[in-house]
Amino acid sequence: MSEYNHFIDIDKVDIKDLRLMLKHAVEIKKNLKKGKHIEPLKHKHLAMIFEKSSTRTRVSFEVGINQLGGKAILIDSSSSQLGRGETVSDTAKVLSRYVDMIMARTYKHDTVILLAEKGSVPVINGLTDYSHPCQVMTDILTFEEHKGNIEGKIIAWVGDSNNMSNSWMHAAEKFKFFLHISTPEELAPNISNSDYIKFFPDPKEAVKDADAVNTDTWVSMGDENAEYKRELLASFQINDELMSHAKGDAIFMHCLPAHREEEVTDAVIDGEQSVVFDEAENRLHMQKAIMLWCLNLLK
Ligand code: CP
Ligand code: NVA
Numbered sequence: 001m002s003e004y005n006h007f008i009d010i011d012k013v014d015i016k017d018l019r020l021m022l023k024h025a026v027e028i029k030k031n032l033k034k035g036k037h038i039e040p041l042k043h044k045h046l047a048m049i050f051e052k053s054s055t056r057t058r059v060s061f062e063v064g065i066n067q068l069g070g071k072a073i074l075i076d077s078s079s080s081q082l083g084r085g086e087t088v089s090d091t092a093k094v095l096s097r098y099v100d101m102i103m104a105r106t107y108k109h110d111t112v113i114l115l116a117e118k119g120s121v122p123v124i125n126g127l128t129d130y131s132h133p134c135q136v137m138t139d140i141l142t143f144e145e146h147k148g149n150i151e152g153k154i155i156a157w158v159g160d161s162n163n164m165s166n167s168w169m170h171a172a173e174k175f176k177f178f179l180h181i182s183t184p185e186e187l188a189p190n191i192s193n194s195d196y197i198k199f200f201p202d203p204k205e206a207v208k209d210a211d212a213v214n215t216d217t218w219v220s221m222g223d224e225n226a227e228y229k230r231e232l233l234a235s236f237q238i239n240d241e242l243m244s245h246a247k248g249d250a251i252f253m254h255c256l257p258a259h260r261e262e263e264v265t266d267a268v269i270d271g272e273q274s275v276v277f278d279e280a281e282n283r284l285h286m287q288k289a290i291m292l293w294c295l296n297l298l299k
Contacts, residue, residue: 005017005294005296006122007122007124007294008133009125009131009167010131010133010137010170013174017293018174018175020293021286021293022140022286025141025282025289026141028288029282040068040292041065041100042068042069042070043070044070044101044295045071045072045098045100046061046103047098047101047102048061048072048073048103048126049091049106050074050075051082051105051106051107051111052107053221055257056280056283057126057134058074060283060284061103061287064287067288068288075095088114092114092115092118093120096121100121101122101123101124101291101295102115103123104123104126105128106128108129122295124294127163130163130166131166132163132167133167134290135167135279136167137286137290138287139253141285143212143253147212151177152176153177153178154177154178154180154209155177155214156180156206156207156246157180157214158207158236159182159215159216160187160263161183161188161189162216162220165189166189168214169181172196173196179196180198180206180207181197181199181206182199185201186232203235208245210247210250211246211247211250212250213242213243213253214254215253215263217257218230218236218262218263219259230262239264239265239267240267240268243268251273251275252273254276256279
């Protein structure tokens with residue numbers, strides 16, 4: 001067993017470990033609701049590097065490590081030496097001398113990989129241009145709370161092709177659920193030879209019989225072609241009409257922040273099928289399990 005684990009992408013982690021983290025996230029949530037506190041991360045420190053904005057990731061990681069007895073240190077890249085050109089490699093080596101774990105939200109995915117390669121503590125991907133694995137693990141936890149084991153279920157992804165859809169694609173192969181992706185042809189992801197991922201040019205076909213309908217903002221942080229994306233995606237909005245093609249009891253999922261009346265209508269996001277605030281809450285519980293796994297503290 002290695003001394004510690006990085007959590008960078010779902011496709012790089014064994015399914016047994018992904019399931020172990022989910023099992024513990026459920027326990028951790030239950031215990032917190034009962035008022036039972038355990039502090040396995042006492043005296044441990046998490047450095048949180050942010051090149052991009054955040055509400056959920058920042059607050060859920062900081063509250064999460066505090067509740068486990070540890071502490072978080074916020075490193076806003078623009079006001080740290082990273083923003084003045086100190087290399088990622090030197091930063092990784094320096095931070096590894098102080099803290100026990102690093103969580104990073106960056107533009108380039110390679111930055112997170114470099115932090116992991118050059119540092120000597122676990123690194124957690126808190127979102128890059130390529131992927132958002134903490135959110136998708138959280139979404140699986142949320143899905144299973146509402147709908148049971150995700151294996152064999154149908155999850156529809158309608159909208160942009162982005163960091164969230166990439167992590168959903170990784171998850172589909174690992175957890176063996178059917179991911180129906182619908183994006184404009186111009187944005188279609190590369191799906192090679194998958195038993196679990198299928199592309200549908202028509203959003204109605206993608207959501208047919210789906211257990212969950214999922215979307216995200218049309219314009220991600222760092223996207224430079226906002227107007228082009230909005231034009232292209234105009235017919236990919238999740239609204240009541242589109243939801244009516246999914247299973248009657250399908251849930252609506254969105255990692256937030258939402259751009260209301262753009263990718264989703266108020267009626268859907270505020271409607272009975274929406275679980276978006278459960279997803280937001282579950283970031284707290286899921287990431288506690290991820291941090292404990294990174295430090296080899298889960299059995
Ligand atoms: N879903 C998510 O990662 O939210 P934040 O950008 O607020 O962290
Ligand atoms: N795709 C979005 C997710 C935000 C949590 C973005 O990268 O901006």
